[in-house]
Amino acid sequence: MTLYECTFCALSTEEQLQALWRKGTFLAARWAGSDRVYLYHMSTFFAEVCCDLSQKQLRIRAFTSPQNLEAYAASVTLDNLEQ
Incomplete structure (x- = not known):
């Protein structure tokens, strides 16, 4: 599934979530602020699932630009890499 060609953005929120859970890889x-943001990787794009503390509001943002990954740089660790 690609971001634009397979119309990920045109899917309903529920369908997007199902696609992320079935075919996506959870990364971080x-x-x-007060939102919890979960990053997933699909074969050709990334998606963030944002939910408020009560998890009553849910937003999904899909993107292809690596610049949007900078927010995750502080939480990346390379300690478990084999030498």
Whole structure:
């Protein structure tokens, strides 16, 4: 599934979540103010699932630009890499 060609953005929120859970790879989680943000990777794009503390509001943002990954740099660790 690609971001634009397979119309990920045209899917309903529920369908986007199902696609992320079935075909996506969970990469990281972070806080953005009072929102919890979960990062997933699909084959050709990334998606963030943002939810408020009560998890009553949910937003999904899909993107291809690596610049949007900078917010996760602080939580990346390379300690577990084999030498």
